[in-house]
Amino acid sequence: xxxxxxxxxxxxxxxxxxxxxxxxxxxxxxxxxxxxxxxxxxxxxxxxxxxxxxxxxxxxxxxxxxxxxxxxxxxxxxxxxxxxxxxxxxxxxxxxxxxxxxxxxxxxxxxxxxxxxxxxxxxxxxxxxxxxxxxxxxxxxxxxxxxxxxxxxxxxxxxxxxxxxxxxxxxxxxxxxxxxxxxxxxxxxxxxxxxxxxxxx
Amino acid sequence: xxxxxxxxxxxxxxxxxxxxxxxxxxxxxxxxxxxxxxxxxxxxxxxxxxxxxxxxxxxxxxxxxxxxxxxxxxxxxxxxxxxxxxxxxxxxxxxxxxxxxxxxxxxxxxxxxxxxxxxxxxxxxxxxxxxxxxxxxxxxxxxxxxxxxxxxxxxxxxxxxxxxxxxxxxxxxxxxxxxxxxxxxxxxxxxxxxxxxxxxxxxxxxxxxxxxxxxxxxxxx
Numbered sequence: 001x002x003x004x005x006x007x008x009x010x011x012x013x014x015x016x017x018x019x020x021x022x023x024x025x026x027x028x029x030x031x032x033x034x035x036x037x038x039x040x041x042x043x044x045x046x047x048x049x050x051x052x053x054x055x056x057x058x059x060x061x062x063x064x065x066x067x068x069x070x071x072x073x074x075x076x077x078x079x080x081x082x083x084x085x086x087x088x089x090x091x092x093x094x095x096x097x098x099x100x101x102x103x104x105x106x107x108x109x110x111x112x113x114x115x116x117x118x119x120x121x122x123x124x125x126x127x128x129x130x131x132x133x134x135x136x137x138x139x140x141x142x143x144x145x146x147x148x149x150x151x152x153x154x155x156x157x158x159x160x161x162x163x164x165x166x167x168x169x170x171x172x173x174x175x176x177x178x179x180x181x182x183x184x185x186x187x188x189x190x191x192x193x194x195x196x197x198x199x200x201x
Numbered sequence: 202x203x204x205x206x207x208x209x210x211x212x213x214x215x216x217x218x219x220x221x222x223x224x225x226x227x228x229x230x231x232x233x234x235x236x237x238x239x240x241x242x243x244x245x246x247x248x249x250x251x252x253x254x255x256x257x258x259x260x261x262x263x264x265x266x267x268x269x270x271x272x273x274x275x276x277x278x279x280x281x282x283x284x285x286x287x288x289x290x291x292x293x294x295x296x297x298x299x300x301x302x303x304x305x306x307x308x309x310x311x312x313x314x315x316x317x318x319x320x321x322x323x324x325x326x327x328x329x330x331x332x333x334x335x336x337x338x339x340x341x342x343x344x345x346x347x348x349x350x351x352x353x354x355x356x357x358x359x360x361x362x363x364x365x366x367x368x369x370x371x372x373x374x375x376x377x378x379x380x381x382x383x384x385x386x387x388x389x390x391x392x393x394x395x396x397x398x399x400x401x402x403x404x405x406x407x408x409x410x411x412x413x414x415x416x417x418x419x420x421x422x
Contacts, residue, residue, distance in 0.1 A: 099306055189306070
């Protein structure tokens, strides 16, 4: 019995000690990059509620630039690209928008604007996007009611973040392209550019 | 990330083993499992130690052997001295030193640093004693040819940039690749290259970096 207790104690001690080593090595890596690494996630986790040809559901969300940004503001004037990304301070999302920041000229050539959307709140988006340089596009917060716009589009995942999704809406307010990407990877820029070129100018 | 991955695997294994242990198990069985657990613990400590001690370094041999597609632009092919080939390795570049930038079009630091790297390239190209001795090449890790083309055009980059959409470069680096990473390598022969300097993160001062590369060149002269 004594031996059993002793074994059990040793095992528990080793278990706790080993667990603490694993956690500390992960934390160290996270702190170094200031990013949270969520690991590999289920590629998609929602049921899309819009399709090509639908009238895009309107919304009005707090804009990082101040005030609100509404889809309706662009109707009859400009094509709109909605870039939903799951979360601030995560590796893939932190790269995707800086890529778009580089190609304003391509959006301009196609009479398109870009609205980046996450379910994070404005203070978080402010802190996060500072490291991306000066973003030319709208960054909108779908924080409250939480993920309401993502839910309307059918791209709210079961854990409360949005999918990594791209929606192109022509200047008549009609969905012309929708793609829910694998959450773990950056969508290829050329795919977006190809779809942009199909929009009415 | 390799550290984290090994860690998660070990934790899962431990949870399984822990669940198997119960006071009702016989004594011999318990001892056997304890031995297994101690073994895993020791192994895990070594992995942890290795991860902590592991430097951010490049496998020079693998770097030399890695094949890249020849850039499409004739000027780039001529610059590297690798015309009329489908693929090439860094050892085939005609130069004393190779200045390799591992970047990503999506990386804001790489974007911010692009004008400084251009300035550095111009310094080497305009120095009559160094022109042709140091060859610049950029590898867009995780980037497609289109994305690399966007970066080249946007920043008017005059040296060859290569796509690396299948993350070949990641296999050469001891840790998760960070961008930008700058590697200075000496080409000793087509089959021998020596990594002289690795810099992770932006080059803030082109002149300072230029001087440090010149001193490396002078030492090897």
